[in-house]
Amino acid sequence: MTVHCPYCNAANQAGAGFCLDCGEPFAGDGPAAAQEVLRPADRGRRAWQRWGGRWGVVLGPLLVGLIVFSAWWGDQDRRQTAYRRGLSDLHDHHWAGAITDFRIAGDFSDAALRLRDTTQFSATLQGYVVAADQAVQDGAWWDAAVALRQLAAADPYYPEVHGRLAAARSLAGRIIYRIPHGPDAGLWYAEADGSDPRRFPAPANASLHGISPDSRWAVYTVYQFYPWPPGRHELAVVDLYTGQTYQAPLAPADEPKADAVRFRADSSGFWWVTGRAWWYYDFVTQRLTPIPAPVLAADAGHGRLLLGVVAQPTPSGEPRTQLALADAVGAPLVTLPPENGLVGAAQFSADGLAILYSVQERVGESWAERLVARSRDGMSLLGLRVRGGSIASPEPIQGVLPLGPNGAPLSLIDWPGQPPFLINPSRPISVDLTGAPDPLGIGSVPLTATALHLGAGLRALQVPPAEVGLALTVQATTRTGLAVEWLGWAQHGTRVLYRAPSVGGGLGLYSVPLRDPPPTGPDGLPQDGVRLLGRAADRYAWARNTALSHDGTHLLAVLAAGALAGPPGSPPNAAGLWALRAGGGGATLVAAAATEFWTPDGWLPPPTE
Numbered sequence: 183m184t185v186h187c188p189y190c191n192a193a194n195q196a197g198a199g200f201c202l203d204c205g206e207p208f209a210g211d212g213p214a215a216a217q218e219v220l221r222p223a224d225r226g227r228r229a230w231q232r233w234g235g236r237w238g239v240v241l242g243p244l245l246v247g248l249i250v251f252s253a254w255w256g257d258q259d260r261r262q263t264a265y266r267r268g269l270s271d272l273h274d275h276h277w278a279g280a281i282t283d284f285r286i287a288g289d290f291s292d293a294a295l296r297l298r299d300t301t302q303f304s305a306t307l308q309g310y311v312v313a314a315d316q317a318v319q320d321g322a323w324w325d326a327a328v329a330l331r332q333l334a335a336a337d338p339y340y341p342e343v344h345g346r347l348a349a350a351r352s353l354a355g356r357i358i359y360r361i362p363h364g365p366d367a368g369l370w371y372a373e374a375d376g377s378d379p380r381r382f383p384a385p386a387n388a389s390l391h392g393i394s395p396d397s398r399w400a401v402y403t404v405y406q407f408y409p410w411p412p413g414r415h416e417l418a419v420v421d422l423y424t425g426q427t428y429q430a431p432l433a434p435a436d437e438p439k440a441d442a443v444r445f446r447a448d449s450s451g452f453w454w455v456t457g458r459a460w461w462y463y464d465f466v467t468q469r470l471t472p473i474p475a476p477v478l479a480a481d482a483g484h485g486r487l488l489l490g491v492v493a494q495p496t497p498s499g500e501p502r503t504q505l506a507l508a509d510a511v512g513a514p515l516v517t518l519p520p521e522n523g524l525v526g527a528a529q530f531s532a533d534g535l536a537i538l539y540s541v542q543e544r545v546g547e548s549w550a551e552r553l554v555a556r557s558r559d560g561m562s563l564l565g566l567r568v569r570g571g572s573i574a575s576p577e578p579i580q581g582v583l584p585l586g587p588n589g590a591p592l593s594l595i596d597w598p599g600q601p602p603f604l605i606n607p608s609r610p611i612s613v614d615l616t617g618a619p620d621p622l623g624i625g626s627v628p629l630t631a632t633a634l635h636l637g638a639g640l641r642a643l644q645v646p647p648a649e650v651g652l653a654l655t656v657q658a659t660t661r662t663g664l665a666v667e668w669l670g671w672a673q674h675g676t677r678v679l680y681r682a683p684s685v686g687g688g689l690g691l692y693s694v695p696l697r698d699p700p701p702t703g704p705d706g707l708p709q710d711g712v713r714l715l716g717r718a719a720d721r722y723a724w725a726r727n728t729a730l731s732h733d734g735t736h737l738l739a740v741l742a743a744g745a746l747a748g749p750p751g752s753p754p755n756a757a758g759l760w761a762l763r764a765g766g767g768g769a770t771l772v773a774a775a776a777t778e779f780w781t782p783d784g785w786l787p788p789p790t791e
Contacts, residue, residue, distance in 0.1 A: 265293050281300050310333035314350075356371055357738070380425075389403050394782060400780075416432065428468045450485070451464045458477075473512040634656060637660065637708055640660055640661070643657045665682070684713070691786075714766065732781060737761070737763075743755065743757040757774070758774040
């Protein structure tokens with residue numbers, strides 16, 4: 183007889199103790215008895231327990247495996263997504279984002295290698311940024327331009343790099359140089375450090391006259407035959423940003439001098455000077471305008487002129503000069519009090535607050551020369567009179583020089599036959615020095631070692647006359663009688679330049695940190711002076727071949743092969759234009775084989791013989 187299991191409904195023999203299919207025990211005498219004892223709910227629960235246990239053995243590991251696989255797959259997907267995002271960041275030059283994404287990608291594909299390379303590259307870029315920011319903070323625009331150029335070369339899409347580079351290059355200044363021989367012969371222009379050299383758009387017979395303070399404009403002349411001698415000169419202005427050239431014919435005149443151009447400080451134009459004739463060239467209109475009245479001096483910082491017209495003579499028949507301040511093209515702005523006599527040797531102080539000039543007038547039976555300083559509104563600041571002047575051979579005022587590292591209002595005057603001294607525009611002085619041997623007792627400020635920052639006991643002797651385009655110098659002696667020339671400030675007023683005899687002969691160019699007073703050695707010169715350059719002790723060895731860079735951080739010099747003293751065993755330096763750090767510490771070749779160069783600020787003056 184066959185009976186059915188109450189749990190799984192499988193057929194079993196009557197009297198069986200358990201189900202042969204599901205294994206559940208039967209109560210009593212077999213399935214029929216169990217069916218009578220167990221309730222339906224118990225039977226369902228028993229069946230679930232039986233089958234659940236069996237499926238649990240199978241599904242448990244499967245479920246665990248599925249969870250593990252799902253976690254692994256999710257992690258792989260996350261890494262793959264981060265890797266792809268890192269590649270996109272690399273393409274977009276988002277280096278920080280790429281580093282984060284490749285770090286998340288872990289060992290997916292070549293993520294670890296890309297993480298290493300991107301981290302190193304980002305650190306290099308950051309090094310350029312830090313160097314550029316520090317240089318900008320220090321005002322070292324040469325170094326800032328170099329760091330930003332390296333940054334732009336490494337990552338052309340770095341935020342604002344090209345705008346910052348253009349600004350730094352403008353403040354660092356450009357140079358123009360000449361290579362006389364070989365395949366590169368001709369004029370070239372480049373950035374301050376010699377990078378990005380380009381041929382200068384001018385014929386081989388061009389005479390260069392200057393570069394504007396913002397390094398955008400260069401001025402040169404070319405002699406042309408029209409169509410036969412004597413011919414004339416053509417004035418040409420080159421836009422160094424675009425390469426475009428503007429030309430302006432000049433009236434027949436004498437050969438223009440090298441310093442015929444006087445740029446305005448804001449680079450909006452320049453005055454063209456040949457003999458006593460002045461013109462003004464405006465970069466906006468590209469027009470050359472003649473100045474109608476005689477010009478005595480130009481204030482480059484404020485775009486003003488001092489005009490002097492010989493007016494109606496005095497009742498005694500002596501000449502009288504009417505003075506006026508005018509704008510850049512000669513339109514009068516302020517009429518100054520007339521001077522009885524002939525006015526000459528005029529100049530503006532560096533800050534434009536004072537006008538200085540000499541007046542030659544007759545006093546009784548002899549001539550006298552007066553030194554006059556006026557404020558720009560005409561107020562008299564200084565009046566010194568010395569007998570013995572000569573109308574035929576006037577002795578000019580030798581110079582006005584800013585003595586503060588930041589162009590302080592104190593100005594230096596070298597009156598003929600007297601030691602140099604300082605004047606202060608806020609302190610009027612009026613004294614007749616006829617017969618007086620020394621102007622230092624009149625309340626002016628004597629030029630002392632403190633003013634020159636070269637050590638105690640230094641005595642100023644004179645200020646040699648300087649051409650336009652050359653800085654003024656102060657000739658002095660140390661307490662031991664050693665001759666020294668003060669050449670001004672370098673590295674944004676933090677160092678002083680001076681020239682003094684070298685131990686091995688000749689003259690050396692030195693720089694020393696600005697200290698008050700600096701410690702000096704037995705010769706009376708600063709102990710910590712750094713020798714930058716050495717040459718023979720004659721004027722021609724230093725003429726128009728040495729200059730400060732536009733930002734004052736480097737000394738530019740044309741050097742012959744082997745002129746630099748390198749480490750023992752090192753090869754001799756190549757001939758050409760070199761840059762030496764104003765504080766010492768290395769030389770850089772700017773232009774190989776160059777024999778001449780021009781900067782926006784002109785050259786350091788040669789020694790006075």
